[in-house]
Structure formats: structure tokens, C-alpha cells
Amino acid sequence: GNSVTQMEGPVTLSEEAFLTINCTYTATGYPSLFWYVQYPGEGLQLLLKATKADDKGSNKGFEATYRKETTSFHLEKGSVQVSDSAVYFCALRRSSGNTGKLIFGQGTTLQVKP
């Protein structure tokens, strides 16, 4: 079946450090891939997305590249800030358009210390 696996957390970094959160997926066909962020006490916010192989999604300094050959969509940021502390979820959607359900990984907690 379709699934998403993320690296376990928590990930603890100092401010301005480089961030990588690994995400791999299992799916048939060509899913769309997403990263969502959840701040304490809040819902999910879409961080970035990629809809086909080799696409790079980017937003707020975060980037992720859709790698079909390795079935991966790793999240990276060159210099993290304390305000980036949150839980990050990798997700996929099989169907095009709005009909497909999102399948999430278990989430990775990021803690950034000053």
C-alpha cells in the first residue's frame, strides 16, 4: 500500500544550523508530495509541494526535491531559526486534483535552540 516514512525525532539544532529531515515514500504511479508544518496548538500549514519527478518545492527558505529514483522528498533548510521549531509532516497524495486523500508520515519534531 501507499505509505510515508520520516526520520524519527526530535531533531535538536542550534540557530543557523543546516536542517535535513528525511522522507521516503511507497506508492504506485506518480503521487504528489507535500511537507506540512504544525506549530504548537495549531492545525497543519502547507509548507511546500511537488507534483512530478525532479520538481523542487520551496518556501520560506525550505526546499525539497521530488526524487523518484530514490522515492524520497527530503526537507532542507540552510539556516534554521528558533521560530522554525515545530512538527514537520511529509505527505503524499495519489490522485490528481482535489479527490485524493493525504497520507502522512508520523511527523518529525524540530527544536531549534538560540
Added chain:
Amino acid sequence: DAGVTQSPTHLIKTRGQQVTLRCSPKSGHDTVSWYQQALGQGPQFIFQYYEEEERQRGNFPDRFSGHQFPNYSSELNVNALLLGDSALYLCASSGTGGDIYGYTFGSGTRLTVV
């Protein structure tokens, strides 16, 4: 432009009771999906409503039911509550126009079953 609105924000129920959660989608969105997020886990898809009908359903028992109204708002009903139903329930809306790959999530309803 209001985003997705969920009510109530917090709820405490006793095992065996019934609960109704409500969701108003983002303006211009006509599709509503519900997700259950247990503590420390990624969200799990419950079901999706479009044109007042259930279009997709995840692996949840019949105790979970829903409804969509002509104004696109939606309700999630859970009967015979179990302790394991304690979770954050997230509503996500999407539309047939605009950014078709984006879901907008609400902040969720935190349900505690005691």
C-alpha cells in the same frame, strides 16, 4: 478571507457518549475532508465529502459518520465513544478552482474521552 473554522476547539466526553464536531470550509472551497490525529502521530484520513455525499472513506468504523450541508459546511459525528477516540480532529477544505493541490486545514478540535 476566513480560513477553515472548526468548533468547538476543545471537548471532553464520557465513554459511550456521542459527539458532533463542526467545520466551515474556506470561502470558495466545496470539498471537506476529516482527519484524526492521535498524540504524537500523523493525521489519518477519515472521510471526504463533496456535493453533500461521502466520496471517499478511510479505515474507520461505522461509528464515525458525517454530513455536508448545501453551504459546504460539514459535521463529523462519532457514536459510542471509546477512550481511543481521544485525538485532535482536523478538517481540511479544498476547491475545484485555483490551487487544486492545496488543502487548507483548520486548527482542529481536541477531543478527550474519559
